[in-house]
Amino acid sequence: MAAPSGGPAENGVGSGGPTEKCGVVGVSLADDAAALPIYYALYALQHRGQESAGIVTHDGFQQHSHVEMGLVGDAIDEGDIDRLNGSTGIGHVRYPTAGSVDKDCAQPFSVSFKSGSLGLSHNGNLVNADAVREDLAAAGHAFTSDGDTEVIAHDLARNLLDAGLVRAVKRTMERIHGSYSLTIMHDDTVMGVRDPRGNRPLVLGEVDDGYVLASESAAIDTLGGELVRDVRPGELVVLDPEGTGYESHQLIEAERSAHCFFEHVYFARPDSVIDGSLVYEVRRELGRSLWAEHGVDTDVVMPVPDSGRAFASGYAEAADDAGASVEFAEGLMKNRYVGRTFIMPTQQARERAVRLKLNPIRSTVEGRSVSLIDDSIVRGTTSTQLVRVLRDAGAEEVHLRIGAPPILAPCYLGIDMATREELIAADRTVEEVRDEIGADSLAYLSIDAVADALERSRADLCLGCVTGEYPYDVEGEAADREVSRPDVGGGRAGLSTSDD
Ligand code: SF4
Missing domain, CATH: 3.60.20.10 (Aminohydrolase, N-terminal nucleophile (Ntn) domain)
Structure with a gap:
């Protein structure tokens, strides 16, 4: 998920992406x-x-x-x-x-x-x-x-x-x-x-x-x-x-x-300590695990700013430890002064908003193979746009690596995640998501790696949005309840740079 404009760094609250309550x-x-x-x-x-x-x-x-x-x-x-x-x-x-x-x-x-x-x-x-x-x-x-x-x-x-x-x-x-x-x-x-x-x-x-x-x-x-x-x-x-x-x-x-694992992956500030773990360090550890599980040797590793930065730094560090000769660099520049663009009501307008907010640094990507690191994919609109932006800037290959498992199901516990129909991974295989997004390869982090980074067993985490199994009984009332959203195109004003 791309980063906010106007909000604190590294909390990519998105238009239609998960939004903390x-x-x-x-x-x-x-x-x-x-x-x-x-x-x-x-x-x-x-x-x-x-x-x-x-x-x-x-x-x-x-x-x-x-x-x-x-x-x-x-x-x-x-x-x-x-x-x-x-x-x-x-x-x-x-x-x-x-x-x-x-x-x-x-x-x-x-x-x-x-x-x-x-x-x-x-x-x-x-x-x-x-x-x-x-x-x-x-x-x-x-x-x-x-x-x-x-x-x-x-x-x-x-x-x-x-x-x-x-x-x-x-x-x-x-x-x-x-x-x-x-x-x-x-x-x-x-x-x-x-x-x-x-x-x-x-x-x-x-x-x-x-x-x-x-x-x-x-x-x-x-x-x-x-x-x-x-x-x-x-x-x-x-x-x-x-x-x-x-x-x-x-x-x-x-x-x-039943700690919400998404707090550490996405919602909380990187400088916060939650349930005994510094969020920034957990994100770097998730990045290291991402390399261990799905590392790909490319010319350059770059984050989706700002949400992917800690993940990308851990990923690049692990790549370096493994002897891969990848350069860690910024390849997308965020325009911090574009705010509230996601109030644009149409998908076309949202897609344009991505280009307004994130511009490629050509020298980093032109003629090179790129690993693009982000924390999660919700609807997939941003990822699709960013892959296109990087290709337009001359990237030869774009490999997308995600520091969380695929989001398959909505959250009924206080996070405005998106509806099941809106989630790109809800009814697609990883290969189908890759095809939709247009990346050369796509890989997500495993649930076990998330549990390891949080030093908890899976049974002590809420993983509802990535497994469809919730730790609270949401089958009846909560699942039926309407989620109220501001009538601004699906997101909160002022914080988003993208849809997810
Ligand atoms: S379903 Fe659970 S893990 Fe997912 S966002 Fe909601 S509370 Fe967090």
Whole structure:
């Protein structure tokens, strides 16, 4: 997948390619106001969602909320930060995959119940949200949005009527099923929860005068803090409202985890540490494995910028170790100032957008055989275009190497992957995909190599989009649910250079 323009480097969120659902933050400080650090943390997580951004704080007496559509810098200004009083708070950046594309579904969701005020930020996708919603509606709960997050908030509010905080969260965790990393604020207490199989990431960090929860450790780095550890699957971490410490409650133990392997391959920032592994190093290791499995001796190895860069560097390093005389070079130059071109509604317009954003460096490719390295192929439009671009620039051979297995099936767990019909590998063999794309050869990394690079067994990873077998029961409700997308040609504005 080609790289973004306008978004953080190396997160090639694509038009119609996989798009991460959300980023969540929670902050509890001793003295300082929480809103500004939350704002900076959301900036660090902007690649995880560009539809809306919001912050909810609590000053010990009341809750303050500001949620707006748009990128963090557009949605929240200095005046908003000044109004968001309090030393505890949560934040959210959103890309919608369940629920409407409007402000009603923007987060954090905040509301006051008899049991106190609640704020919720959610990353993931429930597979039984409709059933829980029906139960709650029958019990008299009125909903203002069609998103999962409000369902969780109402269920938690109901449980808080006759249970303490920890017990109430446990009951809600027992009721909801699917993928979730949550930051929750009950009055001025901030908490973080990860679903029992730990599908989406959530980390705990320490800053000068308090503690931080965030989807990725890069947000903690941004605040000058230290990563303490990952929140464990099924764990509730409760931050002390005075910012002096935290409590851990292992509320549910699952036999197996189900980490989304795509976080390391594609979604997360390369400078983040997720489930104990630095994303950049995992990508380089995947590149090394790609050479070991499918190395091809060509004159030059080049990445699709920026998403393929870490993979290509590992691939070229392994090639060098093996004595192959390949040159590692940049052969495609990205125009960082072309943004939002994927809002072009037609396939033809999207294809033109690729040429606007990625231009070949002729001296690298002319008259030479080329290995082009990318992290994944979703629809295949970009790969097809890039092969053509390189041939037009004089490449004699183009060999495409992909640092992930073929994507065969959609994601029902919070990633806007594309529909099954849109996935180029869903009903084609590798040879048929190669033929469609027009490359001289095409090879994907094996699932076993991915598991090895992540130092996990296959059984402890979610591999649903590359096997069609999901770790959560998505056969019924989740598979039937509509994925809402902005009406902009299938992708999020501002981050994509290509369709995948
Ligand atoms: S189906 Fe794929 S993208 Fe979705 S959670 Fe599983 S591994 Fe991640």
